[in-house]
Amino acid sequence: DSGVTQTPKHLITATGQRVTLRCSPRSGDLSVYWYQQSLDQGLQFLIQYYNGEERAKGNILERFSAQQFPDLHSELNLSSLELGDSALYFCASSALAGGITDTQYFGPGTRLTVL
Amino acid sequence: GNSVTQMEGPVTLSEEAFLTINCTYTATGYPSLFWYVQYPGEGLQLLLKATKADDKGSNKGFEATYRKETTSFHLEKGSVQVSDSAVYFCALSSRRSNDYKLSFGAGTTVTVRA
Numbered sequence: 001d002s003g004v005t006q007t008p009k010h011l012i013t014a015t016g017q018r019v020t021l022r023c024s025p026r027s028g029d030l031s032v033y034w035y036q037q038s039l040d041q042g043l044q045f046l047i048q049y050y051n052g053e054e055r056a057k058g059n060i061l062e063r064f065s066a067q068q069f070p071d072l073h074s075e076l077n078l079s080s081l082e083l084g085d086s087a088l089y090f091c092a093s094s095a096l097a098g099g100i101t102d103t104q105y106f107g108p109g110t111r112l113t114v115l
Numbered sequence: 116g117n118s119v120t121q122m123e124g125p126v127t128l129s130e131e132a133f134l135t136i137n138c139t140y141t142a143t144g145y146p147s148l149f150w151y152v153q154y155p156g157e158g159l160q161l162l163l164k165a166t167k168a169d170d171k172g173s174n175k176g177f178e179a180t181y182r183k184e185t186t187s188f189h190l191e192k193g194s195v196q197v198s199d200s201a202v203y204f205c206a207l208s209s210r211r212s213n214d215y216k217l218s219f220g221a222g223t224t225v226t227v228r229a
Contacts, residue, residue, distance in 0.1 A: 002158070002160065033216065033217075035217075042219060042220075042221050042222065043204065043217075043219040043222075045216040045217065045218070048215075048216060056215070056216055058216055090158060090159065092159075092217075094215075097215070098208070098215025099215065101166070102215065103149075103161060103164065104161075104208075104217060105161065106151070106158045106159040106160070106161075107158055108157060108158040109158045
């Protein structure tokens with residue numbers, strides 16, 4: 001158990017809908033990262049938040065957004081869902097903003113299925 | 116940009132066999148290197164890491180050495196068990212920029228048969 005929690009574990013929805021994925025980092029960690037794992041794209045970095053502020057952005061679609069709250073939990077919002085958004089979404093947390101000693105620990109993931 | 120290339124699977128082995136998964140990288144600056152493992156139905160777990168050239172990461176009988184001259188970080192285990200069946204991901208984090216996202220390889224599926 002990494003200490004990172006994600007809810008829900010599974011999510012099934014329809015095209016055009018909007019969903020929110022939630023992540024609670026390990027106790028004391030200030031950074032939260034979101035990754036998408038799909039069969040065709042592999043594991044792709046989406047976005048990082050550090051202590052409530054956006055730190056780095058990756059291959060995140062404009063239909064997707066995220067935020068980190070004062071209690072450091074994070075939410076990833078996916079809107080206007082398409083079939084291709086079906087994937088496993090991972091959250092990871094680390095103690096700092098990054099650095100050679102800063103290790104990312106992953107949650108169990110949320111499996112999103114868009115029908 | 117940063118990229119990781121790892122050997123394609125799937126790899127099927129018998130118990131007690133030797134396992135090697137090749138991983139090479141391209142990166143700006145001096146990256147940190149990682150191996151993560153994903154067991155069936157679970158999330159990613161950090162297996163081992165190395166942060167500078169010639170460092171050896173080790174955990175649970177697995178080892179990998181950071182080779183700057185060959186830009187490689189190959190994963191090895193001398194005697195695998197059925198419980199080692201999983202998908203293994205090589206990853207790097209660039210040290211030079213302010214962006215410490217992980218760049219992952221495609222993953223190698225390993226199946227160990229009793």
